[in-house]
Amino acid sequence: MVHDDPAMEAVVNMVERAVHLNAPILIRGETGTGKELLADYAHITSDRKGDFVAVNCASLQETLIESELFGYTDGAFTGATRGGSIGLVQQADEGTLFLDEIGVMPIQLQAKLLRFLDRCQIRPVGATADIQLDIQLISASNSDLSKAVQLGNFRADLLYRINSIEVVLPPLRERTDFHLIVNAILETFDNPPQIEPEAIKLLEDYHWPGNIRELKSFLIRLLVSVGKETVCAKDVQLLLRNLPSKKTEKRQRNNLADQEMGIVLAAYARHKGNISAVARELGISRNKVYKKLKEARS
Ligand SMILES: Nc1ncnc2c1ncn2[C@@H]1O[C@H](COP(=O)(O)OP(=O)(O)OP(=O)(O)O)[C@@H](O)[C@H]1O
Ligand SMILES: [Mg+2]
Incomplete structure (x- = not known):
């Protein structure tokens, strides 16, 4: 992970300390800021002997989600593979489970995930006993999950469970x-x-x-x-040219606004606060002068 940026430095340091304490990490950041790359780096730096298993919560099939995540036993449901199947969570045993786009996980499944996180035990679909696992959890989201909690789309107790260590990747x-x-x-x-x-x-x-x-x-x-x-x-x-250059446009707009403000303020001083005289001199309405002065004071 190349970086030479103070915000990135802080993020990387936090993540390195967190994995050595096996603390759950929540990575936030706009799309394309490197959340998955950071999760991968966290796994490598943790020296855990298991695998890095990435699960995209947005692309799991809703009806199969539970068996995909927690696995199932032989004959657990019609169409189940013979001999059963190990779920994604168990594949990450002794390694790292990366739950990408966790904000879109269906609310019913959030309860099951919470149960797993509380005791780090899973029970595959159709099984009669729990299996104890050892997992480093890393979640990622490009939206603010506390807003999702307020809207009732994300469980507050799950958020507290996954965000012991929350890092925000800076935008490019x-x-x-x-x-x-x-x-x-x-x-x-x-x-x-x-x-x-x-x-x-x-x-x-x-x-x-x-x-x-x-x-x-x-x-x-x-x-x-x-x-x-x-x-x-x-x-x-x-x-x-084909991409809108917002940053430059905004800067140009700001420069222009600053120049205008300077001209109005200078005229205001010359006319000792007489707004009508300023408007007359600059050929603009009194209202415009008034607005500019208000902006300057804010
Ligand atoms: N520091 C970096 N140096 C070089 N390439 C990087 C760096 N960080 C990220 N990338 C590259 O940028 C791309 C996006 O990274 P990644 O998939 O980790 O982002 P993300 O935050 O998970 O995005 P999304 O929210 O869309 O899932 C990848 O191709 C990754 O290899
Ligand atoms: Mg990603």
């Missing part, structure tokens, strides 16, 4: 190690081209709503479309 636009991430992605390609500093600057200015995943696919598109040894600012500009 807030990271101070952008160039490092670009290089890490480029290194995964054969014969990566050089990217000129000006071109990197342009990339850094974009707001990347899809975060590192979006950056990765953009770089692939860039390399394919440019097809030369050095990528310059113009190459990036051409491709970025």
Whole structure:
């Protein structure tokens, strides 16, 4: 996990300490910020001898969810595989169970998950006894689960069980190690081209709503479309044109608003607070002057 960013540093330190205490970790962060990569890193750093088992709660089939997670015994239900099946949770025994997109887990199943987490025991469908497991739990969500609790879509007691250690991955636009991430992605390609500093600057200015995943696919598109040894600012500009540059637009808008405010304040001072005189001089309505002054005071 390449990083050279204070927020990332804090997240990684927390996760390293948490896995050594076997504390449940909840990873939050916008889409594409690297939640699964961090979970994988946590497993590797934990030195647990079992497997890393990732379960996407959004793609589990609702009717089969319980047997998929907890397994089932021979003949537990019609259509069950002979000899039964080990569930995903048990596959993670002595390893790490990664529950991705936990926020969308059906509410009835949340109760069953809670029961498992309380004692770390499962009972496969059709079984008569519990099985004790040893698991490092890591959950991930790109939404704020406390809001889901307020809306009644997520159990509060489950949230307290999974979020002993909660870390939030910073969005790419807030990271101070952008160039490092670009290089890490480029290194995964054969014969990566050089990217000129000006071109990197342009990339850094974009707001990347899809975060590192979006950056990765953009770089692939860039390399394919440019097809030369050095990528310059113009190459990036051409491709970025298709993406809305919110960050730059917002900055330009703010600059313009600041300039306008400066002009109004200067005129206000010259006319010793006479709003009508300011409006006359600047050729704008009194109301507009009034609004600008209010903005300046807020
Ligand atoms: N620090 C990094 N350096 C290089 N690549 C990274 C880094 N962090 C994440 N990636 C890459 O970005 C992509 C998205 O990462 P990942 O799947 O872990 O994000 P996520 O937060 O789980 O996304 P989602 O919320 O959409 O599931 C992956 O291809 C991953 O390899
Ligand atoms: Mg993910």
